Amino acid sequence: MSKPFLRFEDAGIIIDAREILASKASLSISPDLNFDRRFDGFDPETCGEKVSFQNFKPNSGINGSLNIEFMITPDHFNLEGIDNSISRMFDIAAGMSDKPINSNIVGRYKFDNMYLRSFSFSVQPFSVISASASYDIYGSIERTVSKRISYNKKTFAHALKSFGDLTISGVVSDLEISRLKYEIQVNRARHHSIRRNEHTSINNSASGATPTRMSVDEIICRSQIETNEMVSNLNSFGDMQNNHFIKNDQDSSLAVFINSLEGKKIASFTCSGKIESQSTEISEGSLVKSVINLIEVIR
Amino acid sequence: MSFSNYEQKVILDGYTLSGVQNVTASYGISEKPIRAAGVGFIDALIDAPLQGNLSITRTMVGADPFVEIDPMGKYIYDEREISGAIVSINDDQGFGFDKTRLVRYSVSCNIGEIPEIQTDFTVFGNLGRDVLAVEAIGKNENHEYSQFDGDKVFFHMNDYSVSPGFDLSPEEINDDSITFNRNKSEWNDGTISISSENYNSLNDISKVAQNMSLGGLYLALGKDAFKKELNFSSIQTKQSPPIKYPDQSSMSLYVSDFYIDAVTSFSYSRQIVLEPVYVIPRGSEFEWSQNFPPSRPNLEPIQVDTQYPIETDIEVTIIAEEYQIRQIKDRLTSAQKVGDLRIEIKDSLDGTIINKFTGKSVRLISESMSLTVEGEMSLTMTYKGYETYHNDIV
Numbered sequence: 090m091s092k093p094f095l096r097f098e099d100a101g102i103i104i105d106a107r108e109i110l111a112s113k114a115s116l117s118i119s120p121d122l123n124f125d126r127r128f129d130g131f132d133p134e135t136c137g138e139k140v141s142f143q144n145f146k147p148n149s150g151i152n153g154s155l156n157i158e159f160m161i162t163p164d165h166f167n168l169e170g171i172d173n174s175i176s177r178m179f180d181i182a183a184g185m186s187d188k189p190i191n192s193n194i195v196g197r198y199k200f201d202n203m204y205l206r207s208f209s210f211s212v213q214p215f216s217v218i219s220a221s222a223s224y225d226i227y228g229s230i231e232r233t234v235s236k237r238i239s240y241n242k243k244t245f246a247h248a249l250k251s252f253g254d255l256t257i258s259g260v261v262s263d264l265e266i267s268r269l270k271y272e273i274q275v276n277r278a279r280h281h282s283i284r285r286n287e288h289t290s291i292n293n294s295a296s297g298a299t300p301t302r303m304s305v306d307e308i309i310c311r312s313q314i315e316t317n318e319m320v321s322n323l324n325s326f327g328d329m330q331n332n333h334f335i336k337n338d339q340d341s342s343l344a345v346f347i348n349s350l351e352g353k354k355i356a357s358f359t360c361s362g363k364i365e366s367q368s369t370e371i372s373e374g375s376l377v378k379s380v381i382n383l384i385e386v387i388r
Numbered sequence: 389m390s391f392s393n394y395e396q397k398v399i400l401d402g403y404t405l406s407g408v409q410n411v412t413a414s415y416g417i418s419e420k421p422i423r424a425a426g427v428g429f430i431d432a433l434i435d436a437p438l439q440g441n442l443s444i445t446r447t448m449v450g451a452d453p454f455v456e457i458d459p460m461g462k463y464i465y466d467e468r469e470i471s472g473a474i475v476s477i478n479d480d481q482g483f484g485f486d487k488t489r490l491v492r493y494s495v496s497c498n499i500g501e502i503p504e505i506q507t508d509f510t511v512f513g514n515l516g517r518d519v520l521a522v523e524a525i526g527k528n529e530n531h532e533y534s535q536f537d538g539d540k541v542f543f544h545m546n547d548y549s550v551s552p553g554f555d556l557s558p559e560e561i562n563d564d565s566i567t568f569n570r571n572k573s574e575w576n577d578g579t580i581s582i583s584s585e586n587y588n589s590l591n592d593i594s595k596v597a598q599n600m601s602l603g604g605l606y607l608a609l610g611k612d613a614f615k616k617e618l619n620f621s622s623i624q625t626k627q628s629p630p631i632k633y634p635d636q637s638s639m640s641l642y643v644s645d646f647y648i649d650a651v652t653s654f655s656y657s658r659q660i661v662l663e664p665v666y667v668i669p670r671g672s673e674f675e676w677s678q679n680f681p682p683s684r685p686n687l688e689p690i691q692v693d694t695q696y697p698i699e700t701d702i703e704v705t706i707i708a709e710e711y712q713i714r715q716i717k718d719r720l721t722s723a724q725k726v727g728d729l730r731i732e733i734k735d736s737l738d739g740t741i742i743n744k745f746t747g748k749s750v751r752l753i754s755e756s757m758s759l760t761v762e763g764e765m766s767l768t769m770t771y772k773g774y775e776t777y778h779n780d781i782v
Contacts, residue, residue, distance in 0.1 A: 097423070097425055097428065098425075098426065098427065098428035099426065100425045100426055101425060101426025101427075102425050102426060108426070110424035110427065110430065111424060111425050112422075112423060112424060112425070113425075114425060159424075160422060160424065196425075212668055213668070214437070214666035214667060214668055214686070215434060215435060215436050215437050215666065216420075216435055217420065217422065217433050217435065235426075236426060237426050237427070238424065238425075238426035238427045240424070240427045240430060243430070245422065245431075245433065247433060247434070248668060248669075249434060249669075249687075250669075250681075251668075251669065252668065252669035252670055252671035252675075252676075252682035252684075252685075253668050253669070253670060253671075254670065254671060254672050254673065255670075265667040265690055266667055266668045266670070267665065267666070267667050267668070268668070269668065344673060346671065346673070346675075346676040346682075350433060350434070352681075354676070354679070357673070357676060374695075376663070376665065376691075376693065
């Protein structure tokens, strides 16, 4: 019996030619279509113009997105034995590269020209720390042979051995953190060079017109901290202003130190900036919980 | 060493419990399978905090400390964290548990029986051997070198290997930080003492060795030279209530639904739903950089909340005499509360109350009728009440 549907166990995910232990991946590709409607002569019945649909037309090149949820392992963040040296798959930093991530395979499809859009992870007590990454893809996909991942014994980031440190406007906070989410996001500008995509032969390729460069416009880091209380005396600058003598402009920061279940160091992340918002919720059946959102502008 | 059924004690919150028939203790790890695309199942990793369960069945042979009421009329064990242990009769062996909360309390009784109390607990803290035990480490009098005629006695620390023919300089022999010199007479007299920290750092086996250059004979004490004893007697801090027995004539049930119908059995139970709150471990960058564990590992809940209302279920079986079962329509249209339902269990000798159970503002929620060829017709009525955190229901 043939097996036209691919099994989960056979649908390997490879990004930047490196195997990823992902629990979920969703790949979508879509042409950006518009409808070509035209005025088409005189209509004697309405004494007006006739309008007819001619065809679909692309507004821009074919593009898509990839979202993956994966387990954090030390080799994602440890290159050549250096801890916390984040590889380019999840590299979002001030001096990050503009180059695309190529040699990607998701199940039976391979593609190039992928750019990281966001990376996030969440930590809650006693749980495996899973991360998410989102990418923008420019160009089309191509069918390939699916890959199985050669799994060697790996360790995974786990909340049991990981820990956090919260400082509110320069003061070490005694707030209890019941859950946190860390996200870093990059916004890019698309560039197409003049003449490169003008020849009609470009339509003979599935990928069509692809951008020449995706430059980094801004990088924003956000962290969402679920705690027992909100920050008191929050001022318009996003700082805690507890006195009337001097303006407090010290940053608030969240540091997350991620270790594996065996206690091996994996990576540390910091979000240092201002309190963007905070809220509290009283709801039937649960304790009163507050959420503090920190924001840092990296670029 | 095994515990025979005559050699066990159950201690909870300082009380040695009476009438214990059965104790079940367990704990379990909750795991989450990890699956990855292209691989499938990889491993199963811990996904929830470790919690233990303890279930105790007792016959009611005295006042039960776990129905103690505070001045506001609330059961104090609805909110109180307790600790305890199951120990041998000599208090020298057993296992303890701390940060424990009552989650279910029930009493049931049938004609011809002494009431049975079932209590279930959840352990949020530690559970196991040595928990709550006071540790005492003394000389092992049966040791091979119990009386030593050599020159020196010292602790055989596991970072210092002693082999026959070993050589120590005079400075090393006299330096306590290197050899942990001890007075030989203390060892021979049995008055030698050692801290738990030093004991844990000892090699397993004691050795006698000769110093080749100085000619001295030394005894290097290992773990086998000491006897580690546990004692649980210090956790028995409260006087257990005196033994009292009820009989059928000393139990009373008060409810406004019926008066003269004979009660053949009853059960009373309270289910306490708890919500433990766990938080993420807290530590500093310094601790991370030095590979130290976080200063606040937060392995235990920082808060355990009782979820209100606490539901009280009372089931009463009577031999129908005057009582008339209601029509369903009556029940729907006038589901009146019948007020408080009280069960009083008294001493059969002096009539003093042993235990009293109250269902506050209960409502009759079901009735069932049973007829058999071997007995009288019986009616079973189930009442339910709710207890609030504050603002009592009336």
